[in-house]
Amino acid sequence: MDWFTVPDYWMSRLVFQRALAAVYLVAFLTAALQFRALLGERGMLPIPRFVARVPFRRAPSLFHLRYSDPLFAGVAWGGCAVSAALLAGLDSWLPLWGGMLLWLVPWALYLSIVNVGQTWYGFGWESLLLETGFLAVFLGNDEVAPPVLVLFLLRWILFRVEFGAGLIKIRGDACWRKLTCLHYHHETQPMPGPLSWFFHRLPGPLHKVEVAANHVTQLLVPFLLFTPQPVATAGAAVMILTQLWLVLSGNFAWLNWITIVLALSAVRFPAHPPSVAPAPLWYEVVVSAVTALVVVLSYHPVLNMVSRRQVMNRSFDPLHLVNTYGAFGSISRIRYEVVVEGTLDDRPREDADWREYEFRGKPGDPRRWPRQFAPYHLRLDWLMWFVALSPAYAGAWFGALVERLLEGDRATLKLLRRSPFPPGRPPRYIRARLFRYRYTTWRELRATGACWERTYVRDFLPPTRLEEPARTR
Structure with missing residues (x-):
């Protein structure tokens, strides 16, 4: 029996890849439509000024070689085009190595944007997209069944996202422990949505149920990701439902959506797997090496996660390969x-x-x-x-x-x-x-x-x- 691949997850991989391509598309579209005012040559925080003082080794980016507004536009719109091609399934029509290279393109382009994005790109979901996108390079296409190591690493990201967010809440603001944070949060969150007013006006006891359910989802359910099926699928489904609740209650960019995408990779869909050839040896070597790299780079994020001085949303390497996550460790009571x-x-x-x-x-x-x-x-x-x-x-x-x-x-x-x-x-x-x-x-x-x-x-x-x-x- 082939230990390296799990054919039963071929549909999970397909859904994950297409959903990730859609998130990439939104990210590149956001960059294309907003960069001139934020980061352009006449922007509020110009990229040329940034790359002049920050060396390449600290923030690897294509723009260290050369910057111009037309070049940035080309990178952003090019990222849109590649993302749309991946969304349409172009990687499935290429040989295995070609599909991997195609997935590498949006990761490299978006890394180049994030690493010169300064304050405008200082959000946790930027690193989350890059970390997820890097692993997607090694997930393979229709030539091989999904590699179990990469699927495990995707669950490892999801675990750190949810468990890290749960820990920062329990250690942070006392209102999370008292189950009262949602008495304020729907009103004071960064950008309310069309239903946020109604969420805020829910009865107080229901707000406490929301917080308690959130603690269960973030502190207990993540461990189910590493259990046998169908328990792992049930755990991922709970996370998806929780994220959809957050989608309805506010505007958190693609944080909720990329978390849903990660959870989809853990869902085993009831679909008969197609017949595929065994994974080539070079592919097994590459995937095994990437797995070892991620395990080594996980040391600092795990140390941060278990530390009493846990910090949120930090990258420990300039390529954003393994990061630490967390959100709303403290809650504002008043909106200004x-x-x-x-x-x-x-x-x-x-x-x-x-x-x-x-x-x-x-x-x-x-x-x-x-x-x-x-x-x-x-x-x-x-x-x-x-x-x-x-x-x-x-x-x-x-x-x-x-x-x-x-x-x-x-x-x-x-x-x-x-x-x-x-x-x-x-x-x-x-x-x-x-x-x-x-x-x-x-x-x-x-x-x-x-x-x-x-x-x-x-x-x-x-x-x-x-x-x-x-x-x-």
């Missing part, structure tokens, strides 16, 4: 939002005609209901949530954002839902104010139609203007 306003008036007095910029996903107008964007990732909106938590998160990019708005930069304005100023006529002054937001009650919603109620807290940025008016690009 930074509201950005501009005026055309010559003097920025309090009674000037201040007009508010509208972002695509983050709360702004109290009457505007949140929309569903995930798995698409609104990077600027997410960073604005962090800035509202503390000005320390603003860094250099927030000042650059204000400057671009004062210039009327078209690439930056495309990141927003709406600019209150006509094209070619940017404001003379920009200011930012901090507001406290809370969900309205059922009675307030019926009376006003507003899902949010907001209260002014303080000025975040005083009225600011350009030293010399810039020409609109």
